[in-house]
Amino acid sequence: MADEILTERDGHVGVIRLNRPKQLNALNLALMEQLACALEAFDADDDIRVMVLAGNERAFAAGADIKDMADASVVDQYKRNQFARWERIKRVRKPIVAAVSGFALGGGCELMMHCDVIVASETARIGQPEINIGVMPGAGGTQRLTRAMGKATAMDVILTGRFLTAQEALAGGLVSRVVPVEHYFEEAMKIARVIAEKPPLAVQMAKESVLKAHEMSLSQGLEYERKLFYMLFATQDQKEGMQAFIEKRKPEFKGC
Ligand code: HXC
Numbered sequence: 001m002a003d004e005i006l007t008e009r010d011g012h013v014g015v016i017r018l019n020r021p022k023q024l025n026a027l028n029l030a031l032m033e034q035l036a037c038a039l040e041a042f043d044a045d046d047d048i049r050v051m052v053l054a055g056n057e058r059a060f061a062a063g064a065d066i067k068d069m070a071d072a073s074v075v076d077q078y079k080r081n082q083f084a085r086w087e088r089i090k091r092v093r094k095p096i097v098a099a100v101s102g103f104a105l106g107g108g109c110e111l112m113m114h115c116d117v118i119v120a121s122e123t124a125r126i127g128q129p130e131i132n133i134g135v136m137p138g139a140g141g142t143q144r145l146t147r148a149m150g151k152a153t154a155m156d157v158i159l160t161g162r163f164l165t166a167q168e169a170l171a172g173g174l175v176s177r178v179v180p181v182e183h184y185f186e187e188a189m190k191i192a193r194v195i196a197e198k199p200p201l202a203v204q205m206a207k208e209s210v211l212k213a214h215e216m217s218l219s220q221g222l223e224y225e226r227k228l229f230y231m232l233f234a235t236q237d238q239k240e241g242m243q244a245f246i247e248k249r250k251p252e253f254k255g256c
Contacts, residue, residue: 004031007038012049012196013189014042017056024062025055027107029082031065036088043092046255049196049203051092052188053115054099055108057181060124063106066133086139089114093204095195099188100124101181105163110139113148116207117191118175120166121184126174129161147214148174199237200255 006017016038018025025031042048055061069077089111098115104126112118112126120126128141136142137158146154149172157164166178179187195203205228212221232238237253244251 002030003034004028005034005038007042009048010189011193012047013192014038014045014048014051015054015189016042016051017054018061021056021058023065024059024103025108026062026065026067027111028065028068029080029085032082032085036085039089039092039096043094048094049198049200049255050094050192051096052099052185052192053096053111054185054188055101055104057121057123058102059108060098060100060102060104061108061111062103063108063130064139083139086110086114093207094200095203095207097188097192097195099185100126100175101184103163106130106137106141107139110137110141110144113140113144113174116210117188117195118177119184119188119191120169120175120178121181122166122178123181124166124169124175124178125163126166126169127161127163128158129163131159132161144214145174148172197253199235199241199251199253201235201237202232205232 003019006019008015016035018031018035020026020028020031039051042051095117096115098112098118100112100118101121101123102125104112104124106128109126109128128137128145130136142154142158145157153172156162164172164174166175169175170178177187209225209228212224216224236256240253241251
């Protein structure tokens with residue numbers, strides 16, 4: 001099987017690059033399988049604390065591979081069970097920083113929205129243009145884009161198929177930061193290295209808790225948050241973090 005993705009390690013950071021440049025990183029089934037496996041492997045690796053997911057300068061990903069699915073029947077789609085891989089990505093506990101440049105369209109936008117911190121280059125063009133090819137978003141676009149940017153923008157983007165600029169995405173709260181194209185990957189790495197210095201269990205529980213804000217009522221979410229907060233008092237890193245503050249020294253977090 002071709003290497004549809006490339007992986008590397010940089011200290012506590014696991015880096016994954018989508019690697020179908022000729023197809024603008026269109027997400028075929030092999031790529032999605034390799035991506036889910038790589039994320040799960042980093043998630044299970046005690047040496048890795050955070051992941052960076054990137055495409056290349058021209059494209060983060062231009063969507064699901066249209067050539068793969070053009071002739072598919074409902075039965076084919078059902079048997080492929082492609083969303084099982086997306087569910088695996090959703091279950092990753094460690095934070096994923098997206099480094100997005102160029103096109104992030106359709107499934108590419110949805111993949112970006114599965115990430116936790118999103119760095120976009122000024123050249124990023126983000127959208128859900130499925131409407132132009134006779135379908136609609138299928139990997140969460142109608143839900144996550146609406147929760148991130150609100151109904152009015154989501155309807156505009158999803159029903160017209162237009163692309164958002166990076167600045168529009170930033171103003172609407174869809175991405176975390178926008179930087180010049182020559183810095184987008186390094187900026188994502190910088191953020192990842194900062195997160196990698198934090199106590200890993202607190203980081204993972206904070207991610208879990210933020211994501212619950214999209215799934216629970218406020219009072220349920222607050223209760224959930226409180227339980228995770230209490231739980232962190234069972235970790236050595238909580239003792240170390242607070243003791244280091246009192247002793248005016250840098251904490252050394254171990255992830256336990
Ligand atoms: C397969 C794709 C592709 C895609 C681009 N390519 N996007 N192949 N699936 N999603 C291929 C092109 O066929 C072409 O191959 C090469 O990449 C370069 O693309 P061009 O179109 O020549 O480049 P350009 O003119 O710069 O236009 C860029 C573009 C356009 C605006 C991004 O490629 C485009 O509109 N792509 C489709 C975007 C889209 O509709 N995405 C949503 C897909 S549906 P050749 O061999 O000709 O050089 C989806 C549903 C998700 O994502 C459901 C859940 C998983």
